[in-house]
Amino acid sequence: MALALWVASDPRRVVGGVCPGATMRSRLFILLTLLLAACVFVPPAVADDLGAAMLHSEGEALLARGDIDGALSRFLAAARAAPGNKVIARDALVLKRVVAQRKALDRPKRHPKWEGIAISLHAFYLKHALHGEAVKLGWRGLKELKNGPAENRLAEALLETGLNAEALKQLTSKVAWTRDQRASIFRGIALLRTGKTKEAAQVAGTIKLPAKADSRLLRDAARLQAVLGQEAATAKLLVLAFERSPVAQLEGLKAEVRAHSDFKPVMGSAVVAKAMKTASKQKTLACSGASDCGSCPSRGGCSGKK
Numbered sequence: 001m002a003l004a005l006w007v008a009s010d011p012r013r014v015v016g017g018v019c020p021g022a023t024m025r026s027r028l029f030i031l032l033t034l035l036l037a038a039c040v041f042v043p044p045a046v047a048d049d050l051g052a053a054m055l056h057s058e059g060e061a062l063l064a065r066g067d068i069d070g071a072l073s074r075f076l077a078a079a080r081a082a083p084g085n086k087v088i089a090r091d092a093l094v095l096k097r098v099v100a101q102r103k104a105l106d107r108p109k110r111h112p113k114w115e116g117i118a119i120s121l122h123a124f125y126l127k128h129a130l131h132g133e134a135v136k137l138g139w140r141g142l143k144e145l146k147n148g149p150a151e152n153r154l155a156e157a158l159l160e161t162g163l164n165a166e167a168l169k170q171l172t173s174k175v176a177w178t179r180d181q182r183a184s185i186f187r188g189i190a191l192l193r194t195g196k197t198k199e200a201a202q203v204a205g206t207i208k209l210p211a212k213a214d215s216r217l218l219r220d221a222a223r224l225q226a227v228l229g230q231e232a233a234t235a236k237l238l239v240l241a242f243e244r245s246p247v248a249q250l251e252g253l254k255a256e257v258r259a260h261s262d263f264k265p266v267m268g269s270a271v272v273a274k275a276m277k278t279a280s281k282q283k284t285l286a287c288s289g290a291s292d293c294g295s296c297p298s299r300g301g302c303s304g305k306k
Contacts, residue, residue, distance in 0.1 A: 052082035056091070063095070066130055072099050098124055105140075115145055122153045131161040148177045155186040164193040181207055182217060188224045189262065201228060215245040215253060223262040231266045235275040242278035250280045 059074030075092040082088055101117045111117060118141045125134035138154030151170065158167035168190035171183055184207050192200035204224050209217065218241035225233040238257065245253050254276060257263050266272045 049082050049085070052078040052085060052088055055081060056088050059091070059095075063128060063130075066133065068095065068099060068102070068130075071095060094124075110144075115141075115150075118145075118150070118153070122157070126157070126160060131157060135161055135163070146176065148175075148180055148183060151175065151177075151179070152182045152186065155183065155190070159186060159189060159193075164190050168194055181209055182220060185217075185220045185224050189227055192224075192227050197228075200224075204228060204230075213240075213244075215241045215249070218244065219253065219257065222257075223260065226263045226266045229265050231269040231271055234263070234266050235269070235271040238272065238275040239278045242275070243281040245280050246282050247280045 055074045055078035059071040059078065062068075062074060063071035072092070072095045075088065075095050078088045079085070079092040098121065101121055104111045104117055105114065105121075118137060121137055122134055122141075125131070125137065134157035135154070138150075138157040141150040142154050144150070155167045155171055158164070158170070167186065171179070171187040171190060184203055188200045188203035188207075191197075191203060207221065207224075209221055213221075218237050222234050222237035222241060225237060242250060242253065257276070258267070263272075
């Protein structure tokens with residue numbers, strides 16, 4: 001490639017400097033041959049990287065369409081083509097574990113870590129906008145576990161899919177467990193999205209977060225205040241969420257806030273813009289929040305393993 005650029009920058013270097021006795025036609029032929037050779041030759045290592053990048057890109061496209069098995073096939077092929085690429089190796093490892101976890105949930109005999117695996121897969125599905133998969137897992141988890149956290153994951157998946165009425169119906173149905181503050185937050189969001197603004201505001205007024213609420217619960221509480229248009233309340237909750245976010249997750253959490261439609265009503269606010277600059281106060285890196293490393297699909301690339 002460097003040779004091609006050198007020649008192209010001044011063709012007279014070849015036309016006049018190579019085979020001075022040759023005809024103009026011969027000199028032009030020599031020039032074109034050199035340019036073609038310089039452009040066609042690609043070092044093997046570069047070719048491998050390009051091939052791996054293409055396979056990885058194909059895998060990402062398949063994953064976006066929900067073809068997890070097809071995406072894994074591409075990621076593994078990309079990892080073989082470029083064994084030194086850490087990003088490709090990490091993505092292949094994560095998706096390999098996701099596929100294994102999906103199979104573990106399908107075993108006839110219930111896996112002893114069923115709930116932990118479901119939590120991990122739920123996070124993966126939402127992160128990659130695989131909302132249909134999250135909803136299917138949510139209904140299955142509620143049937144399997146029959147508890148509040150499972151209902152919350154289902155409600156969150158329904159809300160992310162836009163099935164607001166269905167989420168509200170579930171969160172107002174009779175259940176055998178006591179609903180927590182996250183359930184109230186999701187119910188408030190569902191109420192507002194279904195046109196029940198007054199009821200949503202009433203629900204928001206009843207929510208009492210625990211003193212040591214984690215960053216995710218604080219973010220969800222901020223979502224409810226945001227859809228209600230409460231800029232100051234949203235900013236206050238976001239500051240706490242970012243301060244309590246593990247260092248390794250802070251930028252990801254901020255990216256989620258910027259991208260989420262529930263925050264759009266307040267993103268132009270100066271007080272919210274200031275809150276978005278908040279730094280984490282946590283001193284250690286932490287893992288993804290799965291129940292343990294064994295059920296975490298990010299375990300291979302995690303810098304804060306338990």
